[in-house]
Amino acid sequence: MSDIPKAYEPQNFESKWYQRWLDNESFKADPSSSKPAFSIVIPPPNVTGVLHMGHVLNNTIQDILARKARMDGCEVLWLPGTDHAGIATQVVVEKRLKKEQGQSRHDLGREKFIEKVWQWKEKHGGIIIDQLKKLGCSCDWSRERFTMDEDYSRMVAETFVDLYNKGLIYRGKRMVNWCPVSRTALSDEEVIMKEQRGYLYYFKVEIIEEPGTFLTIATTRPETIPGDSGIAVNPKDPRYAKYIGKHVLRPLPRELPEDQKHIPIVADEHVDFEFGTGVLKVTPAHDKADFEIGERHSLEVIEVIEADGTMSDAAGADLKRLERFKARKEASKLLEELGLLVKEEPYTNNVGFSERADVPIEPRLSEQWFLKYPSAEAAKSIVDSGELQFYPDRWTKVYDHWMDNLQDWCISRQLWWGHQIPVWYRGDEVKCQVDSPGSDWTQDPDVLDTWCSSWLWPFATMDEATFNKFYPTNVLVTAPEILFFWVARMIMAGLEYKQVKPFETVVLHGIVRDGKGRKMSKSLGNSPDPLDLISQYGADALRFGIMRSTPRGQDTLFDEQNVELGRNFCNKLWNACRFRQMHGGETEGELNDSLLTSDDKWILLKLGQAIDEIDASIKEHKLNEATNVLYRFFWSEYCDWYVEASKAILYGEDEQQKANALAVIDFILSNVLRLLHPFLPFITEELWQGMGYANELPKEQGGFTIMNARWPKAFDQDFRDCYSLDDCYLEFVDAKYALIREGRNLRAEAGIASNKRVRFVMKNSREIMEHDASVLRGLLNAEPLDIDPEFEAPQGTPNVHSELGDLYLPLEGLIDFEAEVIRLTKEVEKIEKEIEKANAKLNNPNFASKAPPEVVEEHRKRLTEWADKLSHNQKNLAAAKAALS
RNA sequence: GCGCGGUUAGCUCAGUGGUAGAGCACUACCUUGACACGGUAGGGGUCGGAGGUUCGAACCCUCCACCGCGCACCA
Numbered sequence: 001m002s003d004i005p006k007a008y009e010p011q012n013f014e015s016k017w018y019q020r021w022l023d024n025e026s027f028k029a030d031p032s033s034s035k036p037a038f039s040i041v042i043p044p045p046n047v048t049g050v051l052h053m054g055h056v057l058n059n060t061i062q063d064i065l066a067r068k069a070r071m072d073g074c075e076v077l078w079l080p081g082t083d084h085a086g087i088a089t090q091v092v093v094e095k096r097l098k099k100e101q102g103q104s105r106h107d108l109g110r111e112k113f114i115e116k117v118w119q120w121k122e123k124h125g126g127i128i129i130d131q132l133k134k135l136g137c138s139c140d141w142s143r144e145r146f147t148m149d150e151d152y153s154r155m156v157a158e159t160f161v162d163l164y165n166k167g168l169i170y171r172g173k174r175m176v177n178w179c180p181v182s183r184t185a186l187s188d189e190e191v192i193m194k195e196q197r198g199y200l201y202y203f204k205v206e207i208i209e210e211p212g213t214f215l216t217i218a219t220t221r222p223e224t225i226p227g228d229s230g231i232a233v234n235p236k237d238p239r240y241a242k243y244i245g246k247h248v249l250r251p252l253p254r255e256l257p258e259d260q261k262h263i264p265i266v267a268d269e270h271v272d273f274e275f276g277t278g279v280l281k282v283t284p285a286h287d288k289a290d291f292e293i294g295e296r297h298s299l300e301v302i303e304v305i306e307a308d309g310t311m312s313d314a315a316g317a318d319l320k321r322l323e324r325f326k327a328r329k330e331a332s333k334l335l336e337e338l339g340l341l342v343k344e345e346p347y348t349n350n351v352g353f354s355e356r357a358d359v360p361i362e363p364r365l366s367e368q369w370f371l372k373y374p375s376a377e378a379a380k381s382i383v384d385s386g387e388l389q390f391y392p393d394r395w396t397k398v399y400d401h402w403m404d405n406l407q408d409w410c411i412s413r414q415l416w417w418g419h420q421i422p423v424w425y426r427g428d429e430v431k432c433q434v435d436s437p438g439s440d441w442t443q444d445p446d447v448l449d450t451w452c453s454s455w456l457w458p459f460a461t462m463d464e465a466t467f468n469k470f471y472p473t474n475v476l477v478t479a480p481e482i483l484f485f486w487v488a489r490m491i492m493a494g495l496e497y498k499q500v501k502p503f504e505t506v507v508l509h510g511i512v513r514d515g516k517g518r519k520m521s522k523s524l525g526n527s528p529d530p531l532d533l534i535s536q537y538g539a540d541a542l543r544f545g546i547m548r549s550t551p552r553g554q555d556t557l558f559d560e561q562n563v564e565l566g567r568n569f570c571n572k573l574w575n576a577c578r579f580r581q582m583h584g585g586e587t588e589g590e591l592n593d594s595l596l597t598s599d600d601k602w603i604l605l606k607l608g609q610a611i612d613e614i615d616a617s618i619k620e621h622k623l624n625e626a627t628n629v630l631y632r633f634f635w636s637e638y639c640d641w642y643v644e645a646s647k648a649i650l651y652g653e654d655e656q657q658k659a660n661a662l663a664v665i666d667f668i669l670s671n672v673l674r675l676l677h678p679f680l681p682f683i684t685e686e687l688w689q690g691m692g693y694a695n696e697l698p699k700e701q702g703g704f705t706i707m708n709a710r711w712p713k714a715f716d717q718d719f720r721d722c723y724s725l726d727d728c729y730l731e732f733v734d735a736k737y738a739l740i741r742e743g744r745n746l747r748a749e750a751g752i753a754s755n756k757r758v759r760f761v762m763k764n765s766r767e768i769m770e771h772d773a774s775v776l777r778g779l780l781n782a783e784p785l786d787i788d789p790e791f792e793a794p795q796g797t798p799n800v801h802s803e804l805g806d807l808y809l810p811l812e813g814l815i816d817f818e819a820e821v822i823r824l825t826k827e828v829e830k831i832e833k834e835i836e837k838a839n840a841k842l843n844n845p846n847f848a849s850k851a852p853p854e855v856v857e858e859h860r861k862r863l864t865e866w867a868d869k870l871s872h873n874q875k876n877l878a879a880a881k882a883a884l885s
Numbered sequence: 886g887c888g889c890g891g892u893u894a895g896c897u898c899a900g901u902g903g904u905a906g907a908g909c910a911c912u913a914c915c916u917u918g919a920c921a922c923g924g925u926a927g928g929g930g931u932c933g934g935a936g937g938u939u940c941g942a943a944c945c946c947u948c949c950a951c952c953g954c955g956c957a958c959c960a
Binding site for chain 2: 651754
């Protein structure tokens, strides 16, 4: 392995291993397996989408869970696929059509247009799938599904028919959220409220029955005045109660004969008399609340805004054909001309925007299909009872709130790309069935909301055998953004159609934001291309970086430095393995308990602790915590301390000891590689194979790929007994390393370069074994290191006091006493502060009487330790001062 | 308006009652036989504010401020 590159170069092996996993169907799930099942369905990305950082986070989490489950011995299904994304995809293709051929979809016709979309899908739909492969995702690609697949589509239609027959689907003319750009209805969830700066227009209207008496009305939408069919006041409002039943003259359209512009003043509780003037204009055709008022008082519905957001003929000659916002300005001008405009006041209000098109939605009366949610009660209680668990748990509350306020779901969309509604018409006859009743029947032109197909995803993607083995899935990993859109609806669909929850747990992770906390978006240009990052740093580095910086359930502030950190980690791992290889010898020799050094036991114990912590973190879905433990164990504990300490043996003479040290190293590394594999699939496979750890294992337990290697087990008592892994070794070695740190500090304070060998003397208070002495010698870069319990140091010799004894740095006349005095003074001050703190507590009689005895004892112990240190340092300080004078 | 998160070192974040932590960044030294994508040592925090509970609060309670998000909404 000596001619392998010094630095980690992931491009040399990532695609190689991925291809090998594919060739050997390592990701393929076998429904007939006797192993316990573990399954995940991917949140299907938009078929025309490209990979962004959010996908990286989402899919890395899923891959970690899938790979971990394989190593736990599960039969794993990670089912991939894509979503047809109705509006988004249709818009993309429409734009392209316009650009390339100057045509609209209407020019082409429905059939031809849909053909175009399919062509687009065939050409671009695979992009994101390939990108997921680059990331290392271990999906069962043989089961890749698309929401417009034939069998999937059939199930969508069958579901519609079933819900229709159950009376849960109905058609009705209702106020819906209308997107004038996409020209389709939207569900409430697709509307985003945004603050908008505008004006509150105050205008007056004359009361017909009392000429000369005017009422002033405040509105943000003067352009809808031609659509007003009433004026509402609160019946309890003393200012206006007397006018109820009378009429006012609606000022617009101007040209309409006056008698056609008389509209009634009605009494309605909805009116808030605190707001504006307490007089409300009622536009039943263009406002949800107004529509309801209109229904209560049988007001006329006058449509003044068309589907495309322009004003209709009914808006009058002045406004018709004007775009709605131009019409607003125009209307205010007209009011002014009529002498009716009282004032315009700047005003900020919330306006619903279309999520996709990012334009204000228009409340609009139209004929749509609605769904009353099925199994809603059960869906709520299954989460409340904890039978279906959200991580983090706080989302349960958000879910509950939504479930408690369910509104019927508007499921029809005036689009062409999607599942066409399986309802057929012939004259007045209506039939709801999957297949056409005959050639003289015409199908409803609308398609279903995309979510009305993807809510079936967890089971509609599975054939019978797959379903029997893998449903319900174990975990769904997604972002809280689609908790209502998708998660809640899947729960309802699963319960309604399979009588079983679709997943055991839902992991809700945050959004990936840029360094300034902004959401990453194409328009801001603040989203790095994950593929660039992969080619620059490697997929493993990207995965590790993003996982390490993602707190559970909180947003991730993405910084490329995190990826660099991942790359550096991989490089460290790479070189740690190179180091092992350089020393040759037998791979994974037997551990010999009689030869284990204190350092060996220490690192084994630390490994055991790390395994426990990692298992616990993964169980709680705190993957960043698991990543941090791996980082700490491998880098700080293994590389910084154990490997450095083991050099005392590896560069020594004792061949038996050497072989044993290598066995320990192999033991640790083979565990580390397995623990890291779910996070870093590529480099761990490369090293697993390269180090020869695969060699003697059965094929299905890591012999062929680390993917199937056994996940490291927490150490049991037998293991600990077998190698005498007593916790006292942790304490001893910790003390040894603490001493080394202090000794190095002495060197640094004395200005001795770390590569310069220098004499240390250890005046030991405990027995120091030859091995421990050589570790001290090595890590202190001491030459020589004298061990002498009787050592009498010349006055003022810098030294540190430790559990194992005192360590002197005799400088033979070169001591900088002035620096020593400064160092020791600082040290003494620090210690005095600590003693003060401990004393303050212990001297408080309440502390002694009320605190638990072990805490009091602990403080006493602490105090003696500090006092011991203090006297030692004071002695040294006095000596240094004496030498100075 | 209601609800949920957050506020700890320059930055990103751990830390649920008992000695304030990590990584990055920073400073100094070091190309020593795995790794400069590295090593060693070091500096740096009145834990958002104010009260309260407690022997003891970053942690528990109350109120407030600011940031983010969700829901609702008065035209």
